[in-house]
Amino acid sequence: MQADVAAVYREYVRRVNNDIKTDPKKFWSFLNSKNNSSSIPASMVFNNATITDPQIIVDRFADHFSKSFTRDAASTLPSASLPYDNLTLTRVSDDDVLKAIKCLKPNMTSGPDEIPSLVITDCAAVFADPLCFLFNLILNTSCYPMRWKTSAVRPIHKKDDRSEITNYRPIALISNFAKVFEYVLYNSSLHYVSHKLSPNQHGFTKCRSTETNLASISQYLSDALDNHSQVDVVYTDLSKAFDMIDHGLLLIKLESFGFSDNLVELIRSYLSDRFMYVGVNGYASKPFKQESGVPQGSVLGPLFFNIFINDLVDDLDVPHLLFADDMKIYLTIDSIDDALRLQGCIEEISRRCKLNNLVLNHLKCSIVSFTRKTKPLLFDYKINGSILTRRESIRDLGVIFDSKLSFGEHIRTIAGTAFRALGFVLRAGREFSDVTTLKLLYITYVRSRLEYASLVWSPIYDVHSSLLERVQRRFLKNVVFMLNGAYPPRGCPQGLLLGEVGLQSLLDRRMEHSVIFLFKLFRGLQECPPVLERISLRVSRSGSRVRSVFYIGQRHTDIGLKSPVTRMLRNYQSVEAHIDIFCCSISQIKKFFSISSLITMPSQETRLRIVNNTTTGLTTAVSGMDGFDWDGSSRPDRNFNGVFIHAKSSQERRAEVNKWAKNCPFIMTLNFQDGSVDVFKVNQKYAINKASANFDHRRRSHNIYCERPGSKVLVIRIENTSQQIENEQAEKLDKEAIAAMKNKQFEAALKKLDEASRLAHDTKTVQGIKNTKAEINNLQGQELLQQVLDSENANESTKAEKMFDASLKKFQEAERIRHTDEHRRNLELVQTKISANKIFNAGNDAEKEALEMLKKARESDVQNDFVAAQNKYKDALNKYKEAKEKFDEGVKKDKGKFEMSSKIAAEKVIDIEKIVGDIDIEILNSEIVKTTVTDNDVENSDVNTDRKDNTVSVIE
Structure with a gap:
């Protein structure tokens, strides 16, 4: 038994691995189940009490989440002048709805209505018109549907102990139709609102992220410490900020932002009378009312949150940064006056939080003094009279900052x-x-x-x-x-x-990332003004040898050298000869770093790449390379101590080696005629030792290992770029074949795949072509199988048999190409379905024949006729029972594909058994008294027997 379970598990793992491209969600769900990263423990703790009952656990989650809300207070904000321009939205079009539907992710979780987003995205054209009508009705009436105000809540772990209920936050799962409407409002208001939000807000903002936030503070700190200054940073904490937003105050702020009266009323309806329930592992709590806050997990929630807290930092006279509710204020401290100025800003923020009914938790607020001074100025900053905790290091958006800015702890x-x-x-x-x-x-x-x-x-x-x-x-x-x-x-x-x-090495990856960050800054794909304003462009004089586009200022310490701006510019300067961020693309940058230092050989077929040159310091020079001329009489440059020689014959190669051997300690030659690579080590006496390695043109690349005296191994890779070009052509043909397959042009697709198979060299490409071929055979098999079913329904048994054989061959070909058991399993299911359908149809034919015999028996009232009709019904009964056994056998393999057929066969068995019993009574009555068969009797019998053949189509 254990061996069978292990075999089934291995088969499941194999299928998960094979389906990683077609069904990645299944793969990651399998991995998460092994890592226990998304599951809630079976035993939870709440108020120091351990809970194991699943229903009680969801109820305690509901109790905890409901306590986070506060009733709207009667406080009001100071009146603000209304803007001249107003945001109005009175009508949406089908295009607006389609644009909003495209924002839905196909794998998005279903809400309480259990309608998956995949249904909406795949049927966007069908839903566009009715949704447009519904959305315009909502906008005209300023009334949000009550059905959309109920949200399922999924507890998401924040940090610390996973078994503690208080360490979870509620994420709302709302209806996907409601999300489409929210996207309509979001898309219409984002452009209007975005320029009115604080430029220091990096959360839920396009082109900004945690990294832009961290780069901004890091650059400020690096500049200050490089100038031997001190920076005090206050890290604040707002308790349950998302859940404590006052709805009344939010509506006032929306008016001040310029939202029209109709939109404000609609948002009032959107926020009021919202209910939630916690759902975990099939258990649900009782619904509870959301008295305050915005739904976490909604589309509009983050936008409303940014609008609500926007005035917390308005007109602050010290630098500050936000990421959603994570706020930090900071200032360079050169004297006690600077510390008092920062303290004044802390008090102002505390006052504004009270005005907005937000709680500034002084116990979780911290202060870090960044400096390398031996005697820093340590001021006791306070919130509401309580001294803030001073730390030597702090985790800020996932990165640990220490007071010395060394990042060693991180x-x-x-x-x-x-x-x-x-x-x-x-x-x-x-x-x-x-x-x-x-x-x-x-x-x-x-x-x-x-x-x-x-x-x-x-x-x-x-x-x-x-x-x-x-x-x-x-x-x-x-x-x-x-x-x-x-x-x-x-x-x-x-x-x-x-x-x-x-x-790639992690060092190369970090270098690539910094160049891409710089690229995004200058191409408008990323917004980080504090970093961008620190970058200076160089205007070179005519004839200047300095070709660098950017000016890198002088740095006094290692902190200045590793600041974000200096790191980006120095890394870009090292590759500036190969990459121009003003005219290249991100893919070109990634490609350059992925192949490292590529030097083109005199032959266009081969390229040389140094994989590791950190230990030897070897930089390869190329004989005959453009701009490089050396006759061997002297070393051209102290950085060039190796040479690659391309030779057409052994005599030419020997002559070149002798020419270079005197002044070059490292020589490698390649001869394309005999496919050999010769590596020469030259010792101090210029003696030549040779080591050979075979070079196969059919392979994409070769690693060549060379060793110099007194140093470690140098790794060099020879890459065949001609095969790379052919491989790219094969990938293009594969994509064209996939497009033809989608249009059901199977023969044309197979021709393209045959040509692609001839050109492909890369293992991944070859396997992709095989998978496409298998998919085409699979689709052809499905079409033929559907024709089989249609032929069966029309009682064309001969034609059905031929098509079944053809479809069987197609499935077998697909299984042979893909080398998996998936198609073999499909074949078994198909064979079971077809044989069961044949038996079921035979029972159906016998039933119809028995009905005709029963009608004649009732007309003649002869006992033998009743017995013959009963026997024919028994034949039909046996056929239905046999078909049911076949369907039940299929249910064990795939419940979804056979369950309905099994139910239909079971109903047939029950109906026929009843008819057989009724005929027993008629046989007895025919011996005792003459029975008149009326039309109503036959009609009632027809109702029980004349059922439509419910052959279920084979599902892929």
Whole structure:
């Protein structure tokens, strides 16, 4: 039994792995179930009491969430002058509705109405007109539908103990139709509202993020500490800010923002009489009223929240930043007057919070003094008379800032969490044999932790960089073991492991990210004014040797060197000769960093890439390269100590080696005639030692390992770009075949795939072509099967048999190409369905024949005629029972595809058994008294027997 369960589990894992592209949600749900990342513990704690009953748990969640709300207070805000322009929305069009539907994610969770977003997005054209009518009715009446005001609530863990109910926040799951309407309002008001919001708000704002917020504060701190100053930062905490928004005050603020009276009334209706219930694992609490706040999980909620807290920071005379309700105010402290000025701003914010019925939790507010001074000015900042807690470090939006701005604690912390996440990846990876899947897990669970907001904390010291690379190195060694069956030797170069697995170093990734951040700043894809204003463009004099576009100012300390602006500009300056951020694209930047230093050889077929040159300092020079002329008489540059020689013959190669050997300690030659690569080490006496490695043109790339005296191994990769071009052509043909397949042009698609198979070299591309072929055969098989069913319904049994055989071949071909059991399982289901349908149809025919015999028996009133009719009904009964057994067999394999057919067969069995019993009575009556058969008797019999053949179509 255990062996069977294990086999079934392995088959399930294999199918999850194979379906990672077609059904990624299933894959990640499987991983999350193993990681217990999204599940709520079976035992929860509330008010120091342990709860295990699921129903009581959801009720306690409801109690906790309902206590977060406050009734609208009678307080009012100071009157503000109304704007000249008003935001009005009286009518929407079908295009507005379609645009809003496109904003829905197809995999979005269903609300209380249990209508998935996929239904709406796939049927957008159908829903557009009725939704447009409904939305215009809502706008004209300023009345929000009551049915949309009820939300299911899913508890989401915030931090700390997962078993403590108070450590969860409520996320509302609203109706997807209501979300479409909210997107209509959001799209119509965003442009009007956005320019009126504080430029320092980075939460729920287009082109801004946690990283822009962190880069802004980091640049300010770096500039101050580089000038040997001190910066005091006050980190505030608003208690349950989203849930405590006063509805009355929000409506007043909407009026002051310029919302029309009709829109304000509609939003009043939207906010009033809202109810929630907590739903967890199939259990639901009693609904409770949302007295205040905006629904977390709605579309309009974040916009309303930003409008509500916008005036908290209006006209503050100190720098400040917000990300939703996370607010920090800061100032450079050179004297006690600066500290008093910051204290005054704290008191002003506290006053405004009280005015807005928000609670500023002084116990969670903190102060950090960033400085490297030995005797900083430590001022006791207060909120409502309570001294704020002073910290040496603090976690701000996921990044740990220490008072010295070294980020050492943050790097150690993320390295530790990444090692733990890597442990989970390696454990989960044992169940997947595909290296691509393992890399996906690593990138998702581990590398993402090592790269989050790296522009802010990227290390400049080797000790910190090596700590991060150590995490990746452990993963690389495990992947190499999976590929080769043996761990790489101790001291194996990191570049060799990276080249084997196909990953970039974390250092290169951080460098790439900083260049992309700079690209987005100048292309308007990202807004970060405090950083952008610190970047200076260089205007070079005519004839100047300096070609850099940006001016990098002088820095006094290492803190200034690792500031976001300096890091971005220095990294861009190192690649400026190859990348122009003013005319390239993000994909081009990523491609450049993914292939590192590419140098084109004299042959257009081959390129050379240095994977690891950190230990040897080797920079490759190319013989005959444009702008490079060296006759071997002297070293051209101290940075060039190696040469690559392209030779057409062995004599030419020998001559070139002898020419270069005297002054160049490293030589590598490539001969395309015999497919060999010769690597020469030149010692101090200019003696030549040769080591050869085969070069196969059919392969995409080769790693060449060269060793210089007194230094570590150098890894060089030869890449065949001609095959890359053919591979790109194959991928293009594959996409064209997929488009033809969608238009049901199967033969044309197969021709394109045959040509693509001839050109493809990359394993991933080849497998993609195979999958497309399998899908085409699968679709052809489905069409033929549907024709089989249509033929059966028309009693064309011969035609049905031929089509069944043809569809069977198509499914078998699909299974052969894809090399999985998925199609074989589909075949088994299809065969079961077809055979069951045939038996069911035979029973149906016997039933019709028995009905005719029963009519004749009633006319003749002969006992033998009744017996013959009864026997024929029994034949039909046996056929229906046999069909039901077949359908029940299918239910065990796939309930959804067979359950309805099984129910229909069961109803037939019951009906026929009743008719057989009734005929027994008629047989007895025919022996005793003459019975007149009326039309009503036959009609009643027809009602019981004349049922439509409910053959269920085979589902893919």
